[in-house]
Amino acid sequence: MVLGGQRHLKMQKIKSWQDIWNYENYKADVNPKSVGVAEFLFHYDFNPQLQPCGIAGCHQPHGNGHLIRLLDGTVTNVGHCCGKKLKNYDEKLEVWKRTKRRSEMLQRIGNERERVIKESRQISDLIKMSTALTSNIRSFGERFPNIRAALYRRFSKHDLVVRMAVRRSEAELEEAKAMEPWRKREELEYKTTVLGQLIGLTVFNAPVGAQLADLSRFAVELESCQNLGAVRYERLSAIELSVDSFGGDLAAARAKIVDGEKFFCEHNYDLIRQDVDLPIKERRLLEARGCDAFIAASFGGDIPATKNHKDIAAMKRAMHNLWGGDEAA
Numbered sequence: 001m002v003l004g005g006q007r008h009l010k011m012q013k014i015k016s017w018q019d020i021w022n023y024e025n026y027k028a029d030v031n032p033k034s035v036g037v038a039e040f041l042f043h044y045d046f047n048p049q050l051q052p053c054g055i056a057g058c059h060q061p062h063g064n065g066h067l068i069r070l071l072d073g074t075v076t077n078v079g080h081c082c083g084k085k086l087k088n089y090d091e092k093l094e095v096w097k098r099t100k101r102r103s104e105m106l107q108r109i110g111n112e113r114e115r116v117i118k119e120s121r122q123i124s125d126l127i128k129m130s131t132a133l134t135s136n137i138r139s140f141g142e143r144f145p146n147i148r149a150a151l152y153r154r155f156s157k158h159d160l161v162v163r164m165a166v167r168r169s170e171a172e173l174e175e176a177k178a179m180e181p182w183r184k185r186e187e188l189e190y191k192t193t194v195l196g197q198l199i200g201l202t203v204f205n206a207p208v209g210a211q212l213a214d215l216s217r218f219a220v221e222l223e224s225c226q227n228l229g230a231v232r233y234e235r236l237s238a239i240e241l242s243v244d245s246f247g248g249d250l251a252a253a254r255a256k257i258v259d260g261e262k263f264f265c266e267h268n269y270d271l272i273r274q275d276v277d278l279p280i281k282e283r284r285l286l287e288a289r290g291c292d293a294f295i296a297a298s299f300g301g302d303i304p305a306t307k308n309h310k311d312i313a314a315m316k317r318a319m320h321n322l323w324g325g326d327e328a329a
Contacts, residue, residue, distance in 0.1 A: 014042050017051050020067060020077050027074040029056040035070045036087030040096035042067040044077070053079040055086070068092075098233065105240045106228055112243045113222060119250055120219030123212050126250075126257060130209045133260040136297035143299040144286065146279040147272060208253040215250055218242050269294040 014020060021028075032055050043066055050061035054076030062079035068086075069075050083089040141148040222239065225231070231239070262268075269291045273283055289299065 014044055014067060017046060017049060020044070023067065023075050025069075025073055025075045026054075027076055028054045030054050030070065030074070030076045030086075031056050032085040032087075035072050035074075037083075037089050037092045038069045038071045038073075040066050040068050040092055041075065053077055053082045055082055058082050058085075066093075066096075102233055102236065105236050109222075109228060109236070109240055109243055116219055116243055116246050117223050119247060120216060120223075122250065122254070123216045123219070126254060127209060127212050127216070129257050129261070130212060130253075133257060134209065136264065136299075137260070139297065139299045144282045147282050147286070150275075150278050208256045211249065211253050215246065215253070218246070264295050264297045266291055266295060 014023070020026065045064045047063035050063050052059050052061055053065060055078060058079075060079060060082065062082075065077055065079040066083065067075060067077050068083070070086075078086065078089075083093070222243070228236070228239075269286075272278065273286055275283075286294065293299065
């Protein structure tokens with residue numbers, strides 16, 4: 001494995017000890033007190049092929065070290081622990097590390113740039129859906145404040161379930177009696193079901209619109225930057241981190257919206273309507289609006305919803321077109 005500075009990497013490759021000894025102006029037995037370090041050329045790792053370094057009097061064998069150029073123009077090799085005997089070693093080592101790290105960051109950002117720009121094309125559609133979802137959730141809370149309060153209490157207690165009565169089959173009842181004959185069994189039992197990830201991700205937490213806006217600004221900045229080589233080191237490091245996390249952040253925002261859309265579904269409508277702990281008045285109001293109105297998130301007005309599914313179909317088509325259809329099911 002050989003890692004080196006770009007200026008010398010094309011001139012001469014280091015793959016063995018013989019390459020080091022044949023390197024132009026190479027010199028062994030360097031007096032550590034006579035001359036300082038000018039620059040680092042390569043890092044080498046030849047383990048387990050061990051040889052002593054180029055410092056005079058040093059006989060410690062090693063396979064991991066650096067090829068360096070000294071102030072007088074000569075080149076020598078030093079082990080990773082022996083170089084501190086040379087003047088300017090630590091200072092030049094840090095310069096070399098930053099230069100090497102900068103080169104790696106530029107290469108990584110360059111390789112990932114097109115991917116980030118391509119993924120960012122989803123953001124405008126996601127922002128529109130996030131805005132609509134936030135509006136729908138706000139409307140739901142205004143129309144059913146007690147239901148929302150009850151859901152929030154469950155969210156705070158990490159108990160996001162709604163009880164739904166399920167009639168047990170005769171076979172299940174007989175099996176239960178056989179296993180626990182001393183316990184009285186009833187025909188009805190309560191089955192608990194998680195009430196959608198939206199509760200924890202979107203309803204009671206901050207909307208994802210701000211996060212999407214930040215991702216969009218970063219993508220625009222990256223696309224408009226024509227000379228990454230002129231970007232200062234600290235900013236380049238921040239850009240690399242953002243590039244690495246861009247896909248994950250976008251996927252997380254998309255998941256929140258998907259979960260939010262899934263909340264307004266027939267299953268959760270039935271769970272809310274049948275929950276014995278929720279206010280009767282609001283449950284009846286929910287029933288008056290109807291399942292179609294719940295799925296379409298149409299909570300305004302006093303006229304009961306019709307059986308028109310155009311809004312629902314349009315919403316599902318938008319989800320299908322955005323990411324393939326599976327999530328919209």
